Each structure stands twice: as C-alpha cells, then as structure tokens.
Amino acid sequence: AFYYEEPSRTFNEYLLVPGHTPASCIPAKVDLKTPLVRYRKGQEECPISLNIPMVSAIMAAVSDDHMAVALATEGGISFIYGNQTIESEAAMVARVKAYKAGFVVSDTNLSPDTTLEEVVALKEQTGHSTMPVTDNGQAGGKLLGIVTERDYRLSRMSLDTKVSEFMTPRENLVVATEGTSLKEANDIIWDHKLNSLPIVDANDNLCYLVFRQDYDTHKENPLELLDNEKRYLVGAGINSRDYAERVPALVEAGADVLCIDSSEGYSDWQKMTIEWVREHYGNDVKIGAGNVVDREGFRFLAEAGADFIKVGIGGGSICITRETKGIGRGQATATIEVAKARDEYFEETGIYVPICSDGGIVYDHHISLALAMGADFVMLGRYFARFDESPSAKVMVNGTYMKEYWGEGSARARNWGRYDLGGKKSLSFEEGVDSYVPYAGSLKDNIAVTLLKIKSTMCNCGALTIPEFRDKAKLTTVSSTSIVEGGAHDVLLKDKTPYASRV
Numbered sequence: 006a007f008y009y010e011e012p013s014r015t016f017n018e019y020l021l022v023p024g025h026t027p028a029s030c031i032p033a034k035v036d037l038k039t040p041l042v043r044y045r046k047g048q049e050e051c052p053i054s055l056n057i058p059m060v061s062a063i064m065a066a067v068s069d070d071h072m073a074v075a076l077a078t079e080g081g082i083s084f085i086y087g088n089q090t091i092e093s094e095a096a097m098v099a100r101v102k103a104y105k106a107g108f109v110v111s112d113t114n115l116s117p118d119t120t121l122e123e124v125v126a127l128k129e130q131t132g133h134s135t136m137p138v139t140d141n142g143q144a145g146g147k148l149l150g151i152v153t154e155r156d157y158r159l160s161r162m163s164l165d166t167k168v169s170e171f172m173t174p175r176e177n178l179v180v181a182t183e184g185t186s187l188k189e190a191n192d193i194i195w196d197h198k199l200n201s202l203p204i205v206d207a208n209d210n211l212c213y214l215v216f217r218q219d220y221d222t223h224k225e226n227p228l229e230l231l232d233n234e235k236r237y238l239v240g241a242g243i244n245s246r247d248y249a250e251r252v253p254a255l256v257e258a259g260a261d262v263l264c265i266d267s268s269e270g271y272s273d274w275q276k277m278t279i280e281w282v283r284e285h286y287g288n289d290v291k292i293g294a295g296n297v298v299d300r301e302g303f304r305f306l307a308e309a310g311a312d313f314i315k316v317g318i319g320g321g322s323i324c325i326t327r328e329t330k331g332i333g334r335g336q337a338t339a340t341i342e343v344a345k346a347r348d349e350y351f352e353e354t355g356i357y358v359p360i361c362s363d364g365g366i367v368y369d370h371h372i373s374l375a376l377a378m379g380a381d382f383v384m385l386g387r388y389f390a391r392f393d394e395s396p397s398a399k400v401m402v403n404g405t406y407m408k409e410y411w412g413e414g415s416a417r418a419r420n421w422g423r424y425d426l427g428g429k430k431s432l433s434f435e436e437g438v439d440s441y442v443p444y445a446g447s448l449k450d451n452i453a454v455t456l457l458k459i460k461s462t463m464c465n466c467g468a469l470t471i472p473e474f475r476d477k478a479k480l481t482t483v484s485s486t487s488i489v490e491g492g493a494h495d496v497l498l499k500d501k502t503p504y505a506s507r508v
C-alpha cells in the first residue's frame with residue numbers, strides 16, 4: 006500500500022494570515038467573478054462564468070427550480086437534482102429558463118378543490134402570503150379568486166376544508182392586467198402588503214405572478230425589467246446510466262451546464278458519459294464531473310474532457326461514506342492537491358479546468374479558505390437547505406423552526422445510482438443520513454452576509470479578485486488548542502444558539 010506522509014486535513018484546521026491591505030482594497034471593490042467551465046486561459050473568454058463562487062448541491066433537498074431562480078438572481082448557479090424522472094427534471098430546467106426577472110408563471114396555483122392543508126404546505130414551501138386560485142389549478146387557467154394568508158388564518162376551518170369555501174371572491178381581488186407596468190405592480194404589492202400579485206390577460210386568464218422579492222433586487226428601476234430578456238443560468242445533474250435519454254431532454258429544456266453526480270468520479274463510467282456527450286454534442290454541451298480527491302483523479306477526468314471537476318469525498322454534512330466504506334480525504338487537503346493538479350495541467354496544455362470544492366462548508370469562512378486553497382467555486386448543500394427557497398419542508402422541532410435536509414445516499418433519497426457499482430439492488434446500503442438544519446430565512450439576506458464576509462477576508466489579505474486572493478493568501482495550520490482560542494472562550498455566552506446555526 007501507498008502511505009501519505011501527511012494526515013489529510015479539514016478546513017477547520019487552517020487559518021489565513023492577513024497581508025497588507027492597501028487603502029484601495031475595500032469590500033465594495035471586490036470582484037468575485039469566477040470561471041465555471043474549461044477554457045484556454047489567456048487566449049479566450051471563459052464561455053460561462055459566475056458572478057459569485059457559490060453553487061447549490063445536486064440534491065433533492067436543495068436544488069429545484071425555485072432555488073435555481075433565487076441563486077441565479079444573486080449570480081450563482083444551481084444544479085437541479087437528477088434523482089427524479091427525466092420529464093420532471095427537464096420541466097424544472099425549462100421553468101428556470103422561462104423565468105423572466107420580474108414575472109414568473111406561477112406553478113403554485115390552487116384550484117377550488119385544493120384543501121386548506123395543501124394551501125398551508127404550499128405557503129410554507131413558497132413563502133408567499135397570497136396565492137391565486139384558477140379553475141383548473143394551473144397557470145393560464147381562469148382566475149377565480151385569491152387566497153390570502155389572512156383568509157386561511159382566520160378561517161378556523163378543519164384542514165380538509167376546500168379552498169372554494171374560504172377564498173376571497175374575484176370582485177375584491179387585487180389583480181393587475183398584462184398592461185400594468187412593473188412599477189404600478191410594485192406599488193400595488195407594497196400598498197396592499199402582498200408578497201405576490203396575479204396578472205390577468207384581457208380574457209381574465211392568469212398569465213403571471215409578480216413576486217415582491219424581484220423588486221427588492223431591482224428597486225432602482227423596475228421598469229427596466231420589462232425590455233429585459235435576460236435568462237438565468239441553470240445546471241442539471243445527470244448520472245452515468247441513463248445519459249443517452251436524460252442529456253437530450255435537459256439540453257432541449259435549456260440547461261446551460263450538466264454535471265455527472267456521483268460520490269466517486271475516478272471511474273470509467275464518468276469517462277464513458279463524457280465521451281458520449283462529446284460524440285453527440287461536441288463542445289456545445291458543457292459537462293462537469295467528479296468527485297475526486299487527488300491529482301490522479303483530476304487528470305483522469307480532465308483528460309476525459311470534463312468542463313469542470315468537483316472535489317470532495319465524505320466531507321458532506323449528511324455524509325457517512327467515510328464511516329461505511331472507509332473512503333475519503335480531508336476536504337482541505339483534497340482541494341489543495343487538486344488545485345495544484347489543475348495548475349500543472351494548465352501549464353502543460355494551456356487549458357484551464359475549473360475545480361469546485363464540494364461539501365464540508367460549515368462556517369462562511371470555510372468558503373474563503375477553499376478559494377484561497379485554489380477552488381474556483383464551492384458547492385453547498387446544508388447551507389442552502391436552510392433557506393425558504395429550498396424544496397424541503399419547514400417544521401417546528403422543540404420550539405425552533407427547522408428545514409429537513411437529507412443526503413442523496415440516505416434511505417430517504419434512495420439515490421443508489423449515485424453510489425453503486427452494480428450488483429443486487431436489495432444489497433444497497435446507506436451512505437447518508439436524514440436530518441434537520443436550523444431554518445435561516447431567505448437566501449438573499451443570508452448570501453449577502455456570506456459574500457460580505459468573503460470580501461472582507463479577501464481585503465484583509467490585500468486581494469480584489471479570486472486569482473489575486475489565491476496568489477497572496479498565506480495559510481497556516483492550527484493546533485487543536487488554538488481552535489479553542491479561535492471561538493468565544495472563558496466567557497458565559499448569553500446566546501446559547503450553537504455557532505453552526507448562527508453562520
């Protein structure tokens with residue numbers, strides 16, 4: 006056997022030592038733009054880049070179309086989970102691509118037969134305080150009424166009560182028509198303290214829902230959004246089994262980039278999947294691969310033609326792969342080695358293959374560490390699962406709101422295709438757990454704080470861009486006693502909330 010001389014380390018075992026901060030180096034000037042896919046650095050523009058180095062995990066508890074729109078609005082990208090039918094994954098991708106900032110075709114319509122229980126569940130999921138009721142329960146149906154939060158809170162009806170028994174009649178509806186400008190819609194939304202506003206056409210059919218969150222991001226000049234044909238970026242997870250059917254459907258639906266989702270990517274299956282994509286689409290379809298944790302794994306996938314490569318085995322918050330199979334590597338060590346391999350590959354070929362540090366981000370500063378160690382961007386599951394926009398249920402546990410979060414290798418997800426190497430299905434075993442994470446509110450609010458922390462750290466190191474940060478960063482390992490010193494110590498905390506749920 007081969008023995009590594011050094012133990013493999015996690016992010017928690019490192020700190021950045023600050024460098025000189027010039028007066029010009031302030032968070033407002035930091036540019037977090039980063040490449041997503043391979044390109045000839047120095048000779049051409051990267052065909053797809055991100056404005057922030059954060060992507061959401063290919064997980065059913067994390068990345069659906071709602072998450073994708075919310076994250077793309079902030080400059081990142083989601084990878085829609087692949088452990089669902091080809092049709093429903095493609096439909097999610099298509100909905101993201103159909104989304105026009107400021108207007109979204111509703112997929113949360115109610116019909117008169119919807120029960121109060123279903124309304125409450127949808128409200129929890131979407132966070133909307135109003136929901137339109139159409140005759141057929143679908144976007145484009147005839148708008149019959151609207152359900153407001155107040156209505157169902159006051160209804161005091163049993164949970165199997167039908168929407169038709171408590172909805173606001175059509176006559177009193179606050180609606181807009183297709184001709185209403187975004188500015189006018191904005192005013193109505195604010196005047197009536199609504200979260201969303203239904204827009205109907207001349208025949209009274211529901212066309213769109215306008216969400217307040219959109220105005221928050223485009224307050225300056227909301228009208229601009231109406232000439233705006235910008236489409237959001239969206240990624241989609243695929244596997245190394247049904248790619249011949251799944252890839253065409255996702256490409257047809259408009260996916261900007263695909264990613265082979267597997268716990269272990271240094272395999273012929275991934276090579277065959279990439280080869281199939283190249284054979285059928287050349288370089289037009291972008292495809293990431295992984296996960297790997299060392300130089301050899303990186304080289305294998307880079308040579309196979311992967312557009313980006315994900316790094317990380319066993320570091321995910323819900324992952325028990327290291328315990329069940331004894332496979333994995335500390336996330337920091339894996340990121341450092343793969344980043345070196347990427348740079349070496351670039352020196353040799355002129356081709357830059359971005360790498361993504363996937364899993365194990367617990368504190369916001371772990372993102373800064375990953376970038377300093379050479380990651381081009383990071384993939385997060387737990388982080389995004391906590392927000393309103395994640396698809397999982399918000400539940401009350403011991404008086405605190407939580408969101409459900411489960412691993413793709415858990416019995417709940419049963420995404421065995423992500424793990425197995427063939428053999429009897431009945432012998433599958435779990436590599437992930439089902440859990441709760443503290444509910445943290447909206448993605449927009451949380452990500453703003455996270456990004457500010459990253460930018461502040463970069464300024465402490467005298468860097469205004471990610472490549473500059475990587476060049477200037479000075480990293481030190483920390484002893485276990487200095488980790489204790491790094492947190493609040495020798496004081497009695499007034500706020501007993503665990504640290505991890507506060508970041």
Ligand code: MZP
Nearest residue numbers: 062321322324365386387412413414437
């Ligand atoms: P985290 O951000 O929650 O720490 O980790 C998310 C990452 O864990 C995912 O992007 C994926 O690579 C990995 N994952 C997802 N499910 C499992 C599992 O069930 C897992 N073991 O390890």
